[in-house]
Amino acid sequence: xxxxxxxxxxxxxxxxxxxxxxxxxxxxxxxxxxxxxxxxxxxxxxxxxxxxxxxxxxxxxxxxxxxxxxxxxxxxxxxxxxxxxxxxxxxxxxxxxxxxxxxxxxxxxxxxxxxxxxxxxxxxxxxxx
Numbered sequence: 001x002x003x004x005x006x007x008x009x010x011x012x013x014x015x016x017x018x019x020x021x022x023x024x025x026x027x028x029x030x031x032x033x034x035x036x037x038x039x040x041x042x043x044x045x046x047x048x049x050x051x052x053x054x055x056x057x058x059x060x061x062x063x064x065x066x067x068x069x070x071x072x073x074x075x076x077x078x079x080x081x082x083x084x085x086x087x088x089x090x091x092x093x094x095x096x097x098x099x100x101x102x103x104x105x106x107x108x109x110x111x112x113x114x115x116x117x118x119x120x121x122x123x124x125x126x127x128x129x
Contacts, residue, residue: 006051007043008036019054023062031071031082032093042072042080 003012011026013019030036042048045063049056063080066072070088074080083089108118 004052006048008040009043011052013052020058020061020065023048023052023054023059024065027062027066028069028071028092028096031089032096034089036082038082038086038089039084040082041078042082044079 003010005011009027009030011023013022027042042063043051045056045059048054049059052059063072063074066080067074069092070085071083071092072080073083104122105118108121113121
């Protein structure tokens with residue numbers, strides 16, 4: 001599926017994976033990267049669902065998860081806003097980085113690559129691009 005730009009958010013959805021998780025991840029990553037200002041209002045559930053051609057319940061579930069992570073707050077009658085708490089955003093950024101490292105290490109283990117080789121490859125690739 002092609003990329004879809006909705007406000008400050010760019011989505012590329014893969015129909016083979018749970019859609020609400022993808023919406024959640026795209027928004028979490030956009031916030032963690034600092035691509036959107038803290039305190040910014042998110043598109044309404046209906047608007048985002050319409051733009052992405054998704055069921056509104058799918059977007060609502062992603063927004064509920066964002067609230068659970070304290071990345072957003074929903075204000076009755078006003079909408080959903082990104083948190084203004086930079087410490088929360090930093091914690092989420094570290095959590096996303098940790099998830100990426102866990103996935104990488106898991107892939108290396110699945111390939112039968114030992115710790116020493118994994119560390120060498122990481123140093124070689126990460127700092128000698």
